[in-house]
Amino acid sequence: MDERLNELDYYRSQCDELGGRVLRLQEDVTQARREAQRHRTLAMIVQELYTFAHDAECLDSPSGTLEDAFLMLMVERLQVDCAALLRWQPDSSGFRVEFGLGVASGLWLPAPPPAEAGGTTELPATTLSAAGLATGLWVVAPPSSLSLLLGHRQLRTPQRKRLEDGNRPIAETALKVYNGLLEQHQAALALRASEANYRTLFEGAQDAILVLDSRDRSLLDANQRALELLACPLDELRRQAPSAWLVPADLARWKSVWEAALAGHPQRVETRIRPASGRLLWTEINVKRIDTDRRLLLAVVRDISARKQSEEALKRVQERLDLALEGAEVGLYDVNLETGELVVDERYLRMVGGDPQLIATTLEDWLKRIHPDDRPTVQRLRDEALTGHRQKIELEYRVRHQSGAWIWILDRGKGFDWDEAGRPRRAAGTCVDITARKTNEASIHRLAFYDSLTDLPNRRLFLDRLSNAHAAARRGGYHGAVLFLDLDHFKQVNDARGHEAGDHLLQEVAARLTPLLRTEDTVARFGGDEFVILLVNLTRSAQEAPAFARSVAEKVRQALASPFQLQEGEFVLGASIGVTLFCGTERSVHDILREADTALYQAKASGRNSVHFFESSMQVAVEARFDLEGELRHAVDREQLRLFLQPQVDAAGHIVGAEALLRWQHPSKGLISPAVFIPLAEETGLIVPVGQWVLNQACQILAGIAGRGQSLRISVNVSPRQFRQADFVASVREVLARTGVAPACLVLEITEGLVIEDLQHTIDKMHELKACGVRLSLDDFGTGYSSLTYLKRMPIDELKIDRSFVRDAPVNDNDAALVEVMLSVSRHFHLEVVAEGVETLDQLNFLKAHGCRCFQGYLLGRPMPAETFLSLMDDGSDQGRLSDLQTSGA
Ligand SMILES: Nc1nc2c(ncn2[C@@H]2O[C@@H]3COP(=O)(O)O[C@H]4[C@@H](O)[C@H](n5cnc6c(=O)[nH]c(N)nc65)O[C@@H]4COP(=O)(O)O[C@H]3[C@H]2O)c(=O)[nH]1
Structure with missing residues (x-):
C-alpha cells in the first residue's frame, strides 16, 4: 500500500510535474506565439514604412508625410490610443511634440532630459498627464534627438500592460527604421531639390551649356539656349559630333583645347561657329572638366557676335582715327598726375625725334625739355590744371627735338578721372608740330613789319613804335626825336650803276646806322633812300633834348658821309637829315613824322648833307605847297593851264620853230611860273596828265598852222616822269594820229639828266619815238654828265645849249670854249643846235x-600866248626882223 501509496504519490508527483511541464510548455508556446506576433507586427510596420517611403520618393506629391504614416502605423499596429514624435528642448527642459496623433502637435511637455544612451526611460506622471495620457511607453533611439511616445488615455489591465511591454522592442526598432528612412527621405528630397535647382540654372542660363562625353565627344545634354544658338533640336545634336558646328579651320586647335580641359585645365576660347542656320557666329567657349565624372566636359558657349561687331567697329574707328591722326600728324599723350608718369604714342615719339630711349617718361622730365622762355607759362597752366582750376589746356610752346633743335608744339590737353577734391588724376591730350606754321607766321610778320632789303623795321612797325614811344614820353615826361634822312645823290648812283648797286648801298647804309643807336631806338626804312630814326627817352630836360638829338643826327650824318666801298665801286653819298622832337604835346604820330619830313625838305633845300630841325615856319611853307598841289590837281579840269610859245629863229631872224612853255593861270595868284609848279607836278605825278595836256595843245596848234598852209616846229618839254610812263610812246602816237600833225613838226625835248638816269632804256624809248617820225632834242646840254659816248648812241636831232653857257660866252673864255666845243661836237654828229637864253646882241x-x-x-x-605867236606868224612883214620880235615878248 505503502508501495501503492508510494507509487501513487510517485505517479501523482509525476503527473504534477508533467502538468507543470505542460503548463510551462503552453506558456512557452503562448510566449513564442506572442513573440512571433510581435515580429510579424514589426515586419509589417517596417514593410509598410518602406513602401510608404518608396512611394513618397517616386511620387511627385505623396499622400501624407512619413511622420503621419509612421505614427498611424504605430497606433494601428500597436493598438495604442495615441502616438507622438517628441524633440528635446534643452532651453526649456522639456519636450516639444513635433508630430502627434492623438496628442496636439506643438505641445510642450515637462520632463527630465533623456538618457545619453539608448533605451527606455519611464516618463514621470506629470509628463504623461500633460500629454493627456494615463499610461505611456516612451522610446528613444540615440543619436537621433527624436523620441517616440505611445500611450493610452485610460489605465489598462495587467494583460494589456504586458502587451504594451511587449511592444517596446517593436517601437524601438520601428523608431530606428523610421529615423533611417527619414534621413534617407530627407537626403532624397535634398537631392531632388538640388537637381531641380541645377535644372533651373541649366535651362535658365543665358549662355548655351553643353555636356559632352570626352570619349567620343558626343553631346549628352544641352540647355534650351544651346538649342537656340545651334539652331538644332537636342536629338539631332546628340547624333552630331561638335565638328559639325565648329569651323573646320579651328579643329586642330580644338584638339589641344579638349586635351587640356580633360587634364583639368579650364580653357577659354574665342572662336567662330557655324550653327545649322549657316550664319557664322562669334562665340566665347569655356570648356571645363566635370570633376564628379571626369569623362565629362562642360562647355559654356556665349554668343559674342555683337561684342565682336562692336569691337570690329571700334577697331575700324580706331584705325580711321589712327589714319586721321597719322595724316594730321597728331601725337597723343596720357599722363598719370598722381605718379607723374607720362606715356606718349608713336606719333608723338616721331614728332620729337623717334628715339624711345630719349623720350620723357615723367611730367618733370617733359617740363625740362620745354624752352626756358615758354616754361613759366606752361608750368602755370599745368599747375592750374593740377589744382582743378583749369579744365582744358591749349597752348603753343617750344620743345627740344632730339636733334637739339627747338620745335613748336600746339598742345591741347584735358584732365579727367577727378578725385573728391575736384582734381584730375589723369590728363591726356594731343600735340601737333606747328613749327612750319610758326616759321610762316614769323616770315609773314617779317614781311609785314620789316623791309626785305635791309631787314630794318618798315613804316608800319615804325609808326607802331613811334606811337608807343610818344605815349610813353607823354606819361614819363621824356623827350624823344624822329630823324628823317634822305641819302644825297642816291638816285644818280642807282640809275647810273644799276639797282643792284643801289640795293647794296642801301644795305650798307642800314648796317652803318644800326650800331650807332641804342637798342631801344629804332631805325626804319620807308622805301627808296628814306630812312627814319626814332630816338626814345632822350632826356626830361627840354633844353637838353635838341642838343642830344643833334649829336645823334650829326653822328649819323658823319657816318654816312664817309665813302662806301662796294663791289660795284666806291660811292660818296652824304645825307640830309630832318629832326623833330616830341614830348607831351598833343600831336599825332603822323604830325611828328610830317614835321621831320618838312625839316628834311628844308635840309635838302639848303644844300644837302646837313641837319635841320623842324620849325613851325617850315610847316607853313610846306602846307602852302600842299595847298598848291591840291589846286594843281584841278588845274587841267578847270582850264587854268595856258600854253605859251617862245620863238626860235634862224640867223636871218626867221621863225623856224617855237618852244611850248606852260603857264598856270591861277584864279587868285595870277600867272604861275612852271619853275614853281612843274617840280611839284613831277613829284606828285601830276606831270603825267599835265604833260599830256601840253602835248595835245601843241599838236592842235601845229594842226592849225598846217591848216593855214604854214609850217613850223614846236618843241615840247617832256619831263622824266612823263617820259618813263610805259604808254608814253603810245600816247604820242595817238595825239599825232588824232590831230593829223606831221610828226617831223613835233620836237620832244628831253633833259640830259633823264638820259643819264637810265641810259639804255631811254635810248630804246627814243628809238621808238624816232620810229614815229618825231624829232628829239637834248635840253640843257652841258649841265649834266655830258658824255660824247652816249651822245653818239642817242638818236637825237638837236642839242640845246643851256643858257648858263650862252650868258657868259662872249665874256668868259671858259664858257666860250665850252660853247665852241658843243657846236663843234654837234657838227661832228650832224646835230642841229639851238642856243637858249640869248638876251643880247653880243651873245647872238x-x-x-x-x-x-x-x-x-x-x-x-x-x-x-599861242594866239599872239600865231598872229605874229601871220604878220609876214615882221619875220626876219629881230628887233620887232624882241618887242613882242611876254
Ligand atoms: N633868263 C632868261 N630866260 C629865258 C630866256 N629865254 C627863255 N627863257 C626861259 O627859259 C626857260 C626855257 O625853258 P626850259 O629850259 O625848258 O625850262 C623850262 C622847262 O624845264 C619847264 N617847263 C616849262 N613848260 C613846260 C612843259 O610844258 N612841260 C615840262 N615838262 N616842263 C616845262 O619849266 C622851265 C622854265 O620855264 P619858263 O619859266 O617858261 O622859262 C623858260 C623861258 O621863259 C632868256 O633870254 N633869258
Missing part, C-alpha cells in the same frame, strides 16, 4: 660867229 653875234644857226631868247622873243 658870238654864237653866229661860231657857227650856231638857231637861237632862242628874250632878244628874239619872249614866251607869249
Whole structure:
C-alpha cells in the first residue's frame, strides 16, 4: 500500500510535474506565439514604412508625410490610443511634440532630459498627464534627438500592460527604421531639390551649356539656349559630333583645347561657329572638366557676335582715327598726375625725334625739355590744371627735338578721372608740330613789319613804335626825336650803276646806322633812300633834348658821309637829315613824322648833307605847297593851264620853230611860273596828265598852222616822269594820229639828266619815238654828265645849249670854249643846235660867229600866248626882223 501509496504519490508527483511541464510548455508556446506576433507586427510596420517611403520618393506629391504614416502605423499596429514624435528642448527642459496623433502637435511637455544612451526611460506622471495620457511607453533611439511616445488615455489591465511591454522592442526598432528612412527621405528630397535647382540654372542660363562625353565627344545634354544658338533640336545634336558646328579651320586647335580641359585645365576660347542656320557666329567657349565624372566636359558657349561687331567697329574707328591722326600728324599723350608718369604714342615719339630711349617718361622730365622762355607759362597752366582750376589746356610752346633743335608744339590737353577734391588724376591730350606754321607766321610778320632789303623795321612797325614811344614820353615826361634822312645823290648812283648797286648801298647804309643807336631806338626804312630814326627817352630836360638829338643826327650824318666801298665801286653819298622832337604835346604820330619830313625838305633845300630841325615856319611853307598841289590837281579840269610859245629863229631872224612853255593861270595868284609848279607836278605825278595836256595843245596848234598852209616846229618839254610812263610812246602816237600833225613838226625835248638816269632804256624809248617820225632834242646840254659816248648812241636831232653857257660866252673864255666845243661836237654828229637864253646882241653875234644857226631868247622873243605867236606868224612883214620880235615878248 505503502508501495501503492508510494507509487501513487510517485505517479501523482509525476503527473504534477508533467502538468507543470505542460503548463510551462503552453506558456512557452503562448510566449513564442506572442513573440512571433510581435515580429510579424514589426515586419509589417517596417514593410509598410518602406513602401510608404518608396512611394513618397517616386511620387511627385505623396499622400501624407512619413511622420503621419509612421505614427498611424504605430497606433494601428500597436493598438495604442495615441502616438507622438517628441524633440528635446534643452532651453526649456522639456519636450516639444513635433508630430502627434492623438496628442496636439506643438505641445510642450515637462520632463527630465533623456538618457545619453539608448533605451527606455519611464516618463514621470506629470509628463504623461500633460500629454493627456494615463499610461505611456516612451522610446528613444540615440543619436537621433527624436523620441517616440505611445500611450493610452485610460489605465489598462495587467494583460494589456504586458502587451504594451511587449511592444517596446517593436517601437524601438520601428523608431530606428523610421529615423533611417527619414534621413534617407530627407537626403532624397535634398537631392531632388538640388537637381531641380541645377535644372533651373541649366535651362535658365543665358549662355548655351553643353555636356559632352570626352570619349567620343558626343553631346549628352544641352540647355534650351544651346538649342537656340545651334539652331538644332537636342536629338539631332546628340547624333552630331561638335565638328559639325565648329569651323573646320579651328579643329586642330580644338584638339589641344579638349586635351587640356580633360587634364583639368579650364580653357577659354574665342572662336567662330557655324550653327545649322549657316550664319557664322562669334562665340566665347569655356570648356571645363566635370570633376564628379571626369569623362565629362562642360562647355559654356556665349554668343559674342555683337561684342565682336562692336569691337570690329571700334577697331575700324580706331584705325580711321589712327589714319586721321597719322595724316594730321597728331601725337597723343596720357599722363598719370598722381605718379607723374607720362606715356606718349608713336606719333608723338616721331614728332620729337623717334628715339624711345630719349623720350620723357615723367611730367618733370617733359617740363625740362620745354624752352626756358615758354616754361613759366606752361608750368602755370599745368599747375592750374593740377589744382582743378583749369579744365582744358591749349597752348603753343617750344620743345627740344632730339636733334637739339627747338620745335613748336600746339598742345591741347584735358584732365579727367577727378578725385573728391575736384582734381584730375589723369590728363591726356594731343600735340601737333606747328613749327612750319610758326616759321610762316614769323616770315609773314617779317614781311609785314620789316623791309626785305635791309631787314630794318618798315613804316608800319615804325609808326607802331613811334606811337608807343610818344605815349610813353607823354606819361614819363621824356623827350624823344624822329630823324628823317634822305641819302644825297642816291638816285644818280642807282640809275647810273644799276639797282643792284643801289640795293647794296642801301644795305650798307642800314648796317652803318644800326650800331650807332641804342637798342631801344629804332631805325626804319620807308622805301627808296628814306630812312627814319626814332630816338626814345632822350632826356626830361627840354633844353637838353635838341642838343642830344643833334649829336645823334650829326653822328649819323658823319657816318654816312664817309665813302662806301662796294663791289660795284666806291660811292660818296652824304645825307640830309630832318629832326623833330616830341614830348607831351598833343600831336599825332603822323604830325611828328610830317614835321621831320618838312625839316628834311628844308635840309635838302639848303644844300644837302646837313641837319635841320623842324620849325613851325617850315610847316607853313610846306602846307602852302600842299595847298598848291591840291589846286594843281584841278588845274587841267578847270582850264587854268595856258600854253605859251617862245620863238626860235634862224640867223636871218626867221621863225623856224617855237618852244611850248606852260603857264598856270591861277584864279587868285595870277600867272604861275612852271619853275614853281612843274617840280611839284613831277613829284606828285601830276606831270603825267599835265604833260599830256601840253602835248595835245601843241599838236592842235601845229594842226592849225598846217591848216593855214604854214609850217613850223614846236618843241615840247617832256619831263622824266612823263617820259618813263610805259604808254608814253603810245600816247604820242595817238595825239599825232588824232590831230593829223606831221610828226617831223613835233620836237620832244628831253633833259640830259633823264638820259643819264637810265641810259639804255631811254635810248630804246627814243628809238621808238624816232620810229614815229618825231624829232628829239637834248635840253640843257652841258649841265649834266655830258658824255660824247652816249651822245653818239642817242638818236637825237638837236642839242640845246643851256643858257648858263650862252650868258657868259662872249665874256668868259671858259664858257666860250665850252660853247665852241658843243657846236663843234654837234657838227661832228650832224646835230642841229639851238642856243637858249640869248638876251643880247653880243651873245647872238658870238654864237653866229661860231657857227650856231638857231637861237632862242628874250632878244628874239619872249614866251607869249599861242594866239599872239600865231598872229605874229601871220604878220609876214615882221619875220626876219629881230628887233620887232624882241618887242613882242611876254
Ligand atoms: N633868263 C632868261 N630866260 C629865258 C630866256 N629865254 C627863255 N627863257 C626861259 O627859259 C626857260 C626855257 O625853258 P626850259 O629850259 O625848258 O625850262 C623850262 C622847262 O624845264 C619847264 N617847263 C616849262 N613848260 C613846260 C612843259 O610844258 N612841260 C615840262 N615838262 N616842263 C616845262 O619849266 C622851265 C622854265 O620855264 P619858263 O619859266 O617858261 O622859262 C623858260 C623861258 O621863259 C632868256 O633870254 N633869258
